Amino acid sequence: MEEKRKKKAAPLTPVKDVSREKMGKACWRLSIPASFSESGKREQRFYPSYKKALAAAGEIKLGKVAVDAGIVELTQAQAVEALSALDILEGSGIGLVDACRLVKRMQEAGIGDIAEIEHAFKLGAAQIRHEKKSPSWSEAAWEMVRVKEKITRRRERTLQQIRYMIRRMEKRCPDFCVRPIGGITGEECRAAFGRAFDSPIQQDKARVVFSGVWTLAMKRGWALSNPTRMLDALKTQEREIRALTPEEVERLLLACRPPLPDDSSQLDLTSVQPAVAILVFAGIRPEELMRLTWEDVSFEDGVITVRAAASKTGGARHVTVCEALRAWLSLVPGKERKGAIIPEYWRSRWEAVRKRAGWGKKKPWPKDVLRHTFASYHAKTYADFGKLQMEMGHRSAELLRNRYTNMVGLTGEMAKQFWKLKPSLGNQI
Numbered sequence: 001m002e003e004k005r006k007k008k009a010a011p012l013t014p015v016k017d018v019s020r021e022k023m024g025k026a027c028w029r030l031s032i033p034a035s036f037s038e039s040g041k042r043e044q045r046f047y048p049s050y051k052k053a054l055a056a057a058g059e060i061k062l063g064k065v066a067v068d069a070g071i072v073e074l075t076q077a078q079a080v081e082a083l084s085a086l087d088i089l090e091g092s093g094i095g096l097v098d099a100c101r102l103v104k105r106m107q108e109a110g111i112g113d114i115a116e117i118e119h120a121f122k123l124g125a126a127q128i129r130h131e132k133k134s135p136s137w138s139e140a141a142w143e144m145v146r147v148k149e150k151i152t153r154r155r156e157r158t159l160q161q162i163r164y165m166i167r168r169m170e171k172r173c174p175d176f177c178v179r180p181i182g183g184i185t186g187e188e189c190r191a192a193f194g195r196a197f198d199s200p201i202q203q204d205k206a207r208v209v210f211s212g213v214w215t216l217a218m219k220r221g222w223a224l225s226n227p228t229r230m231l232d233a234l235k236t237q238e239r240e241i242r243a244l245t246p247e248e249v250e251r252l253l254l255a256c257r258p259p260l261p262d263d264s265s266q267l268d269l270t271s272v273q274p275a276v277a278i279l280v281f282a283g284i285r286p287e288e289l290m291r292l293t294w295e296d297v298s299f300e301d302g303v304i305t306v307r308a309a310a311s312k313t314g315g316a317r318h319v320t321v322c323e324a325l326r327a328w329l330s331l332v333p334g335k336e337r338k339g340a341i342i343p344e345y346w347r348s349r350w351e352a353v354r355k356r357a358g359w360g361k362k363k364p365w366p367k368d369v370l371r372h373t374f375a376s377y378h379a380k381t382y383a384d385f386g387k388l389q390m391e392m393g394h395r396s397a398e399l400l401r402n403r404y405t406n407m408v409g410l411t412g413e414m415a416k417q418f419w420k421l422k423p424s425l426g427n428q429i
Contacts, residue, residue: 012036012060014053020046028053036060059084134182134222137213141166141177144216157287165197165209172196181213182223186230207231241366243376243410246417248357249280253328253421255356267352271343276353277328278304278341282319283374283392285312290346294337297321297329306393317393327422373418380407380415 011033021027026046030053034042047053059080085096103117111120134140145162148154169192170177176184176192193206207228214226244252256273259266278284282304284292291310298305303318311317321329343349359365366372371392378388 012057014047014050014057016050017046030057030060032060134180134217136178137181137184138166138170138177140181140217140220140222141169141210141213143220144213147216148212162209165206169196169206169210181217184227186227189227190231204233207233241369241372242408243373244369246414246421249373249418250421252276252353252357253280253423255353267349269349269353269356272346272349272353274329274332275342275346276350277325279370280374281322281325281328283371283378284319285371285393288312288393290340290342292341293339294341297337297341299326299329302326311393315393317390319391322419324419324422331423376407376410377415377418380410380412381419 011031014028014030017027017029020029026048028047028050030045030047032043032045034040037043045056047056082096085099089096089099106117106120111117135143145159145166148162149159173192173196176188179188189207189210193203193210197203197206211226211228214223214228217223218226253273253276256269256276258268258270275289278289278292279286284304284306288306288310292304292306296305296307296310299321302321304321306317306319308316354360354365375388375392378391379385382388
């Protein structure tokens with residue numbers, strides 16, 4: 001009986017070639033008819049697995065369909081890719097041209113190969129997720145205030161400054177403040193700080209203060225990074241503040257007195273004198289002075305203790321009570337050295353003292369001038385920035401050199417006169 005002939009496999013059906021398998025070669029043969037081949041001739045191709053051979057057959061058939069459908073000026077392989085791309089994009093709402101244009105734009109931005117493009121898409125997707133779930137900048141900023149108030153328990157004066165800065169941002173940059181905090185860039189921060197605050201010093205302070213908003217946002221999972229850290233500190237020209245002359249200091253101290261017969265103010269300002277003397281001869285910050293008590297003054301040890309709770313920087317320190325300061329503080333009877341050093345209605349009384357001493361609208365009072373005066377005379381006399389740094393409570397002596405000491409027009413004789421400004425019998429109150 002004649003042996004039945006084996007049926008030929010249909011075109012583009014993977015068939016195993018046993019002889020090639022024994023030789024360890026790719027053994028799944030695909031017979032490609034001339035009508036399906038890009039060359040127009042019958043071809044045979046081999047693949048390492050049935051699955052890969054079957055997938056190749058599908059692509060070849062898809063390419064034939066594309067050519068028959070009239071997709072012009074495309075090779076069969078290109079037609080396969082185009083139809084595969086359309087299949088992938090089906091239901092996404094994105095066209096093939098838009099997808100290609102997006103990839104091209106990423107390459108123009110310096111993102112070259114497919115691995116970098118995929119990485120960029122992952123980063124972008126994470127950023128968009130954060131933007132969608134993150135609160136507005138204002139909401140995050142006020143949450144930072146709540147944390148500082150209830151948890152870290154910052155001082156009220158510090159909180160007031162932060163609240164003021166947030167409200168200023170909300171007033172001048174409302175569009176920025178409603179943005180999701182997770183999607184704000186460094187350049188947007190720089191532009192907003194520039195609109196909200198007028199001077200470079202204020203803008204740089206905003207950079208430092210509002211960095212805390214993003215620190216909190218990252219902790220809460222609202223942002224991936226802190227854009228304010230990308231901003232360079234603005235270089236500012238420190239405003240020159242000269243030290244008061246010994247004559248001006250004496251006039252200021254002697255303005256702390258009861259009203260004279262020709263004084264229309266009728267103000268008794270003797271209670272202000274100890275506080276003014278501390279500002280002049282100890283260089284303590286005004287906000288630190290407001291938290292000092294007489295219990296912090298030790299005549300025996302010759303120091304004023306600025307406790308951590310009173311210090312601006314949060315660290316306790318001792319400030320030397322020089323002979324001039326001791327003399328002025330000794331005018332207060334021992335039984336009265338209790339409680340706060342500043343008297344009631346301090347701000348209005350302090351303003352009245354300055355007015356009596358000759359400062360006012362025509363001659364404005366320079367900010368921090370007494371701290372500058374103390375630092376300048378101390379540096380002139382002792383030339384010891386390390387000691388001065390400890391006295392004033394700075395973390396770095398560099399700030400003293402750049403901002404607080406001004407030797408212009410200051411002589412050794414003036415420094416001697418300054419440290420000798422003590423109450424005499426004629427001016428004792």
